[in-house]
Structure formats: C-alpha cells, structure tokens
Amino acid sequence: MPRIAPSWVLTLGLLTAIGPLCTDFYLPALPEITDQLRATGTQTQLSLTAALIGLGLGQLFFGPLSDRIGRKKPLALSLLLFIFSSAMCAMTQDIHLLIGWRFLQGFAGAGGSVLSRSIARDRYQGAMLTQFFALLMTVNGIAPVLSPVLGGYIITAFDWRTLFWCMAGIGVLLLVLSLVVLHETLPAKSAVASQQTRNTPLLKNRRFLRYCLIQAFMMAGLFSYIGSSSFVIQSEYGMSAMQFSLLFGLNGIGLIIAALIFSKLSHRVAAEVLLRRGLLLAVACAGITLLLAWLHLAIPALVGLFFTVSFMSGISTVSGSEAMSAVSSEQSGTASALMGTLMFVCGGIAAPLAGLGGETMLKMSLAMAISYAIALFFSLCKAR
Secondary structure, three states: OOOOOHHHHHHHHHHHOHHHHHHHHHHHHHHHHHHHOOOOHHHHHHHHHHHHHHHHHHHHHHHHHHHHHOOHHHHHHHHHHHHHHHHHHHHOOOHHHHHHHHHHHHHHHHHHHHHHHHHHHHHOOHHHHHHHHHHHHHHHOHHHHHHHHHHHHHHHHOOHHHHHHHHHHHHHHHHHHHHHHOOOOOOHHHHOOOHHHHHHHHHHOHHHHHHHHHHHHHHHHHHHHHHHHHHHHHHHOOOOHHHHHHHHHHHHHHHHHHHHHHHHHOOOOOHHHHHHHHHHHHHHHHHHHHHHHHOOOHHHHHHHHHHHHHHHHHHHHHHHHHHHHOOOHHHHHHHHHHHHHHHHHHHHHHHHHHOOOOOOHHHHHHHHHHHHHHHHHHHHOOOO
C-alpha cells in the first residue's frame, strides 16, 4: 500500500471541496441575487437545490464511467464542464436560467467529489483509508472557512456575478493540478469489467447501503442548515453578509478539528461504536439547539447550531470510509456515485423543506434534529 503523499492529499482534498464551493461560496449572495433577478427567496433557494441535485446525479454518470475508462479522463471532462457552467452562471440575467446553469455546474462538479473518493479507495483500505479520508476532510475544511468569508468580501467589493467568475478560475486551477499531480489508479483489469459484474453486488451489499443511508440523512441535516442559514442569520438576527460569512466560516474550523479527532479515535475505538456514540451526541446537540431556538435564546442557539454542524462533519469521516471499505476497488467508482447521489439528493430535498413557509431558526433546527435522528436509527440497525 503506497504512503500518503501530501500532493495527492492536497489535490484530492481540493477536488472534494467542489461541493462546498458550489454552495458555501455564494451563500452570502442569496439575498442580493433575489433582489437583482427579481426572484422570491424560494426561487433563489432552488438554485441551491438545483446544484445539489446536479451534484448527486452527476456522480451517477462520472462514477460508473470511471470504472470503465479510468479516473483521469472523466475528471478532466467534469472540470471543463464546471468551468463552462460557472461562466454561464456569471452571465445569466434570469433566475430560471440561473437555476438551469446551477444544475449543470453541480453535475460537472460531481466528478471531483465522486472521483476523489474512488481514487482514495483505489490506493488505500482499512485504517489507512480512514486516515486518508480524515486528511481529505482537513483540506476540505478550508473550503467552508474561506468560501463564505471570500464570498462575503466579493459581495461587498463587487457583486454576485464575480463569485461565479472566481469559481471558473478555481476550476482552471483544479484542472491543471489534476493533470500534473494525479496518475491513473484504476487497474487495467477493472476497466474491462462488465456493468453487470460491478453493479449487482453493490445493490445486495447491505453493509454498504446502510452506511449510504446514514450519510444521506447526515447530509440532509447539514443542508437544512446550509439552505436556510443565510436568510435566518441575516434576516432574523440582523447580521450583514460579511458577519454571516465569518460565522459560517467557524464551521470549517470545527470540521477540521472534528475530522482529526475522529481520525485518531478510529485507531482505538471500533468504527461502529464510534459512529453510534457520535450520532447520539449529535442528536443531543441538535435537540438542545432546537430547545434554545424555541426559547428564543439567540446567541446560545447559534453556538449550539455551529457545534452540531461541525461535529456531524467529523462523524462523516467514519461513515464515509466504512462505506467505501465495504466495496472492492473495482466497484469504487460506482459505489462512490451511489453514495454521493443519495447524499446530495437528500440534501437538495431537505434544503427547501427546512425553509418552507419562511426561514426561521426553529424550523431549521427541527429539520436538522429529525435528519440526524433518522441517521442514528440506521446506525442502530445492523446489516445482515
């Protein structure tokens, strides 16, 4: 098994960060986009939902494709499409067109997310894979720290269209890095495997599907927060776009710390035990946040909210690595696609539901608590 190379961690970590880039980076701009394109808050949230659904469905395309022709070509294609769609988002004048281009942007960005997991599974397994996932999460944690802060600055200094031009530039950088740093990791024998051979075992692999469901409802809770937090914190709490960006960036710091902690614990505590105890604590945190929101205790509710989100990000390191460890390297592209699709589709559905009828801290906290409780339920159900 090869050693963990820093250049690979950096490149794959940045590719994994395409998901947060598609969401966190432009969250501070949602109110401005609503005003400039003469849209409703729900329509603007649909641009987030469209990107999330694209991130989910795109993985179903790029994952199985990479199992047949290798990892590098689909990765290059996805980044080229990401650059193009980001530029089109920047130039659109209509909210409906923006929603469409955001779907394509998410679809293209899915390549980075799904293939980074597949490449990691090609090279590592077991505890080494968990450690590598934790390192990816650490690099990935930079995205939610910097993205909203930079997004808030750009909104203040320029406008929301500049955000999408920046995304296009980041896509160019990632394309260059992937071509220079990464090499093909799919074994030649895997590339000629039939579709039937790859897919059938996955659909019968209850251990893998169980972890996928856990990840999916964790993502639903996370995007209940992401989809509503911009409106809640800026409207309900009266904060500026920059203040929201700084608060939102705290999640990334918490994510980095949580990922490192869970990586260390994975060597001492069984993954199942770690996952269940972590989810129990997360549900408790979400419940406390819900209670504080119901009591209208603003600042304590915010602290509880940020802690819950960061903590859940750490748990995803464990469940994600366990899901990929449950499949073979030959299945890793398709497996990563199925897991990613469930995650982003659930997240895309949860985001507008959490803000249905108007975004409030109480509704957002309730959606998070329910999602995490369902994830805990699946963690308590043993796969046969």
